[in-house]
Structure formats: structure tokens, C-alpha cells
Amino acid sequence: MTRRSAPLAALLLLAAASAPAQQPEPRAPDGRRYLSQPLVSEIYTADPSAHVFNGKLYIYPSHDIDGPAPEDDLGGHFEMRDYRVLSMDSPGGKVTVHPVALDVKQVPWATKQMWAPDAAYKDGTYFLYFPAKDKAGAFRIGVATSKSPTGPFTAEPQPIRGSFSIDPAVFTDTDGKSYMYFGGIWGGQLQRNTTGRYDANGSKTDLNAPDKPALSPKVAMMSADMKQFAHPPRDVRIVDEAGKPLLGGDTDRRFFEAAWMHKYKGKYYFSWSTGDTHYLAYGIGTSPYGPFTYKGRILEPVVGWTTHHSIVEWQGKWWLFYADSQLSGQTRLRNVKMTELHYNPDGTIRTIDPLVK
């Protein structure tokens, strides 16, 4: 070392000492890397329903909290009490976490478990749709309104008439008509709502009939004021390539929860979670009412038990919003993510693996 290079070496040593320590890249338990990183880390979020309003992206997620309930098959450990909206100006840009948009205490009919919500816009009003348990322990679907996409929202005093189960997803078609898709088995209670009334003593998980058609998600057109169903909910039929309904025992494909609808090149894409097999699957149809022919998987299993998503077009690209348990390693504490989604020339969706080698 020359005499003149000594100060330079000291400077380099100083710079190295003050540089932030290099964090190791997060890895999944099986050693693979994550395809994308959590959008926010200051709160836990899941079930991201994304919408573009006035060119900006808004995400309506569940707001996960660390409650005391032990994990069970019916999701008693998902004890969410309020909603917070996220927003972004551009893909990859800053994500803003907005203040509480609606708290369970502000919903006269609801007692607990503010699960996966969705939102819609019509004639100057934003609508927040959400499932929660009523005083009898039955899931119902409520609606709340605001003049701002980020709330605060004011809840209607009663749930939507004739609503039951969970995971509302509201799709507005190009002709302006809106439809709500909803439902979930196991903790989502579809199996306790097969007779038109909630049956607290009904089957615990599904129909327990593997050779019979699986329970169907539901669809109803929304009334002009977006606060009620325009007709009683109908079954959303999901069929195989031969037109036969998927069976209850076909757990790699049958509907479990997390309905979503989007339209691509004039076709209707209905997508859902297969729950206990942890896939996001989809079918294509020619009407918002279906039937939808099963086409394949959108997303392979994430780290965590649940998988729930939305699909939107934003700034000329299609995006999948999903969630995993990267930050906490716990089923009940999830974080939302986004990644680009691609179509094949025949209109099918390229399957995404959320973990890469």
C-alpha cells in the first residue's frame, strides 16, 4: 500500500461499516424464492379485491389480526374486525394504507369475522360489500357506502335480503349491469344454506357427497341502487369439457370459496379457490350467469393455507392480486401481493407459480 492510498482505504472501510447490512433474500420453507414481495408490511392483509377507479388502483383486502381463537377447519381463527383500503398510483409504486374504512362496531347487524370484502362504483357512490357473522352465527353479506373509494363507509342497517355465506365479488359488465358472486364451503357455510334457510345443525364442511355435483357458488344481479339482489341468488354451474358438473370429490377442481369474475375479449372468466387443495382455478363462459367450463389453474399453492385473489386490467396489463403468509409464517396473518398475468393466444391463462427455484 502506498502512502497516498491509505486515506482511500480508510474511507472505503468507513463506507463499508456504515452501509446497510445486506438482507438475505426471503425464502419459502422449501427453499424456493418468492415470485413477488408483500405490497405492505405495516398491517397484515389478505383476500385482495382490486379495482381501478379514475385510473388509480384500489385494493379492498381483509385486515388480518392476531386473535386468540385456535385454528380450526371452519376458520374461527380469522377474527378480523375492520377494513383498511390500499391504493397505488402505478404498478411497483408506493402503496398507501388508508385509515379504517369500516369497523364491525359500526354495522348494526354484525358481530364478528369481517371476512373477504369487495367494492363497486355507481353514479358517484362507492359500495363496500362484506361478509360477517350475524347474532345467530350465520354469515350474511352487508353493504356500506361512501363518496370516497377509501371510505369511511356507512353500513346499511340490515344485511342484503336473501344473502348468506361469504366472499362477495361484484362484477360490473360492459352494459352497466352488476352481479354479485358469492359463497364458500366449510367455514363459509354454503352447506348450511341448501334449503333457503340457515341450518346451524347442517353439515360441518361440505355435502359429504363426493359422487354428487359439488356445491355451487351463487350469483345474483344487483338492484339499480346496488344495495339488494334484483332476484334470488342462482347457482353458478361449473362444468367439465363434457358439460358435466364438477363433483364434490373432485377437490383439485371444485369450488371452495373466493369467487371472482372478469371479462377478457368478450368472454366471462369465473375464478375461485379450491380451498383444501390450495389452487386458484378458473372456467370460461359466454354469459355472466354461466355455465363456466373448467379450464385450468391460475395459481399454484402459496405459502399458507388460504388462497384468494382478484384479476384486473390496469395500465395496459393484466394483474393477479393474491396473498400468502410470507411475513408471519402463520395462516391467520397474511400479506397481499401482485404479479402480472398472461393469456395464451387461445384465451387460456398461463398458470403462475408463486415460488421460483
Ligand code: FUB
Ligand atoms: O379471510 C377469511 C377467509 O379466508 C376468506 O373469506 C376466504 O376467502 C379465505 O381467504
